[in-house]
Amino acid sequence: MKLICIGRNYTEHIEELANEKPTDPVVFLKPDTAILLKKQPFFIPDFSNDVHHEVEVLIKICKVGKYIDAKFAHKYYNEIGLGIDFTARDLQAKLKAKGLPWEKAKSFDGAAVIGSWVSKEKFTSVNELNFSLEKNGKKVQVGNTANMLWKIDEIIAYVSQYFTLKIGDVIFTGTPSGVGKVAINDCLEGFLENEKLFSIRVK
Numbered sequence: 221m222k223l224i225c226i227g228r229n230y231t232e233h234i235e236e237l238a239n240e241k242p243t244d245p246v247v248f249l250k251p252d253t254a255i256l257l258k259k260q261p262f263f264i265p266d267f268s269n270d271v272h273h274e275v276e277v278l279i280k281i282c283k284v285g286k287y288i289d290a291k292f293a294h295k296y297y298n299e300i301g302l303g304i305d306f307t308a309r310d311l312q313a314k315l316k317a318k319g320l321p322w323e324k325a326k327s328f329d330g331a332a333v334i335g336s337w338v339s340k341e342k343f344t345s346v347n348e349l350n351f352s353l354e355k356n357g358k359k360v361q362v363g364n365t366a367n368m369l370w371k372i373d374e375i376i377a378y379v380s381q382y383f384t385l386k387i388g389d390v391i392f393t394g395t396p397s398g399v400g401k402v403a404i405n406d407c408l409e410g411f412l413e414n415e416k417l418f419s420i421r422v423k
């Protein structure tokens with residue numbers, strides 16, 4: 221399985237990193253080895269002094285598809301989740317400056333947190349989901365999927381032009397503003413509509 225990630229999907233986050241607003245979605249991949257194993261702490265890798273949390277709404281693909289039309293995209297996922305796209309911001313900045321790929325900064329072991337899954341039937345609309353991240357009990361990121369530049373069904377349509385989507389693939393839909401550095405002993409907890417979907421300890 222693969223993890224397909226969308227960058228720069230919330231205006232306020234684009235502004236906080238002083239990035240250009242994209243005309244097409246920014247897409248990158250993480251391998252399955254990036255998934256943080258259940259109940260394991262996140263270890264800050266020794267090649268970075270500035271690992272940031274990015275809380276993101278996740279989609280789990282339940283049907284194989286390619287060139288999916290946005291109006292049929294809802295048939296390709298049944299579950300919604302929440303996770304973290306850990307990013308070695310210092311390394312990413314160096315790679316970005318040279319126009320190089322981001323994988324070393326985004327796709328290292330443990331860089332993808334995938335919380336518990338929730339049936340999408342539980343929600344009236346996937347385009348109005350509140351979510352947040354608490355660090356040591358304090359809210360640091362708050363988002364609503366209504367503020368996405370590309371909505372979930374548009375993301376599925378877009379990425380499936382390039383990659384065949386397979387059962388079990390996970391899409392990270394981008395982070396809202398409030399990203400920040402993590403430190404040893406931090407506790408990160410993710411909430412989707414007030415339900416806690418993950419709790420991670422940083423080591």
Ligand code: ZN
Pocket residue numbers: 225226227274276305392394395
């Ligand atoms: Zn991200």
